[in-house]
Amino acid sequence: MPERIVVPFGPQHPVLPEPIHLDLVLEDEKVVDVIPSIGYIHRGLEQLVQKREFTEYVYVAERICGICSFMHALCYCQGVEHIMGIEVPDRAKYLRTIWSECSRLHSHLLWLGLFADGMGFENLFMRSWQLRESVLDVLEDTTGGRVIQGTCKVGGVRRDIEKGKLDEMHRALDPFEEKCREIGDVFLNDDTVKYRLQGLSVLSKDEAYALGAVGPTARASGVPMDHRETGYAAYGDLGFKPVVETAGDCYARCAVRVKEVYASIDLIRRAIEQIPEGPLDVKVKGTPDGEYFSRVEQPRGEVIHYLRGDGTKHLARARIRTPTLANIPPLVKMLPGAQLADVPVVVLSIDPCISCTER
Amino acid sequence: MAFLKRSPWILHYDASSCNGCDIEVLACLTPLYDVERFGIINTGNPKHADVFLITGGINEQNREVVKNIYEQMPEPKVVVAIGVCAASGGIFRECYNIVGGVDKVIPVDVYVPGCAARPEMIIDGVVTALGILEEKREKMAGAAQTKESARRAAGEST
Structure with missing residues (x-):
């Protein structure tokens, strides 16, 4: 039996933009066990609800993670609105x-770039990030911020997008989709990419379900679970079908995200076509009293904000379960059997967002 | 060592930030901003790095890691604290786990404000840091020269 050695991976590592630490137990080049340890970015944001008023906490919720910032704010606001019985226009x-x-578009394009970088495809990394900049331009144009938007508030939104701007966005979608399909084609059909990813670290449907995988990691294993189907915000009107793959390997996880990019473009197109006129917000009166589990589908999967108010302007408790935390047990299941050289690709395939995980 | 000014290598570490500044640091390296045209390369190895870009307010678990990375970098080196969290703790200042600013753990040369800091500002911060790096280099070279001439003078007299 070959000798076992332990190789530390992280917290500071070239492929990881954020610190997570994995102890990889190796037999020669093969991974046999993984021991993750987290806590490098833990800030203690849940406790801040006791120091910030419930309307101010939206800004803190946005900064749980800089990539899915808008969706954290959305999830928090939907929770408070539900407790207070506010109907948003x-x-x-x-x-x-x-x-x-x-x-979601900018997050997925960011991930596709990092993933390409992880497997050594530098050109594709640059192309994905180039496309991502055009999404950030739209976000900056409409909200004022590139990564932290600050437009969501309890009771509605803070800014409107004018008709002219919406038309401009609608016109820009077709050429943008064409470019996305160009790089998507490389991710889906390029031989070198397929050779590197197909059959790597397979997670079966039952394992994904039993270990509580969420988001693209679960959908790539054939679990058709997407929280947007429940129809929060305007998803109910737009009609939405989750993207599902069945292979459960790294290639399938990549394919789900590539196809979700197309699906997002389609959703934006339909939302712009159907958007009604009307007010942007309702006045918020009173304080939250009650509790609610608010759930939103983020680029990485389902995020849960548990909020409890006791009738004061500060919430009594917030509990945030983020998608990457749910995806770490599947990652620990996926890694054994992989070669050491494939570890960065496998780790990236769950799209780890450590700032989210540790709050 | 004149190459330092023309091709500084950067090391990036996320010390308890929200990720916003980190993705903007990475955005600097990609086609729209493309700092690689100035010879700036993002390296993962502290031993190869000249400029340390650090984001976030540092928590208790990160403190040792940050110190460790800083000590591994060869002299001369500069530290650029990116974002308001790295300067003072920012919105997380009141969190129980946050040390509150990079300068409480390692010396900082340049502060880049913003939440999240924009890529243009990060590039500006790095350019400012390069001036400081050059000063440090000259100082080191001067000190080495003085030492060398003192050694020679001592050698000749004996």
């Missing part, structure tokens, strides 16, 4: 959907 719901999908 339709136009605000559509605007929230448009900004959510823009966030």
Whole structure:
């Protein structure tokens, strides 16, 4: 039996933009066990609800993670609105959907780039990030911020997108989709990419379900679970079908995200076509009293904000379960059997967002 | 060592930030901003790095890692603290786990404001840091020269 050695991976590592530490137990070049340890970015944001008023906490919620910032704010706001019984105007719901999908686009393009970098495809990395900049331009143009938007608030949204701007966005979608399909084609059909990814670290449907995988990691294993189907914000009106793959390997996880990019473009297109006129927000009176589990589908999977108010302006408790935390047990299951050289690709395939995980 | 000014290598570490500044650091390296045309390369190895870009307010678990990375970098080196969290703790200042600013753990040369800091500002911060790096280099070279001439003078007299 070959000798076992332990190789530390992280917290500071070239392929990881954020710190996570994995102890890889190796037999020669093969991974046999993985021991993850987290906590490098833990800030203690849940406790901040006791120091910030419930309307101010939206800004903190946005900064749980800089990539899916808008969706954290959305999830928090939906929770508070549900506790307080606030009905958000339709136009605000559509605007929230448009900004959510823009966030998903920039997150997925970011991930596709990092993933390409992880497997040594530098050119594809640069192309993906180049495309991502055009999404960020739209976000900056409509909200004022590139990565932290600050437009979602309890009771609605803070800014409108004018008709002219919406038309301009609609016109820009076709050429943008064409470019996305160009690089998507490389991810899906290039022989070197397929050779590197197909059959790597397979997670079966039952394992994905049993270990509580969420988002693209679960959908790539054939679990058709996407929280957008429940129709929060304007997703109910837009009609939405989750993207599902069945192979469960790294290639399938990549394919799900590539196809979700196309699906997001389609959702934005339909949202712009159907957006109704009307007010942007309703006045918020009183304080939250009660509890609610608010759920939103983020680029990485389902995020849960548990909020409890006791009738004061500060919430009594917030509990945030983020998608990457749910995807770490599947990652620990996936890694054994992989070669050491494939570890960065496998780790990236769950799209780890450590700032989210550790709050 | 004149190459330092023309091709500084950067090391990036996320010390308890929200990710916003980190993805903007990475955005600097990609086609729209493309700092690689100036010879700036993002390296993962502290021993190869001249400029340390650090984001976030540092938590208790990260403190040792940050110190460790800083000590591994060869002299001369500069530290650029990116974003308001790295300067003071920012929005996370009141969190129980946050040390509150990079300068409480390692010396900082340049502060880049913003939440999240924009790529243009990060590039500006790095350019400012390069001036400081050059000063440090000259100082080191001067000190080495003085030492060398003192050694020679001592050698001749004995």
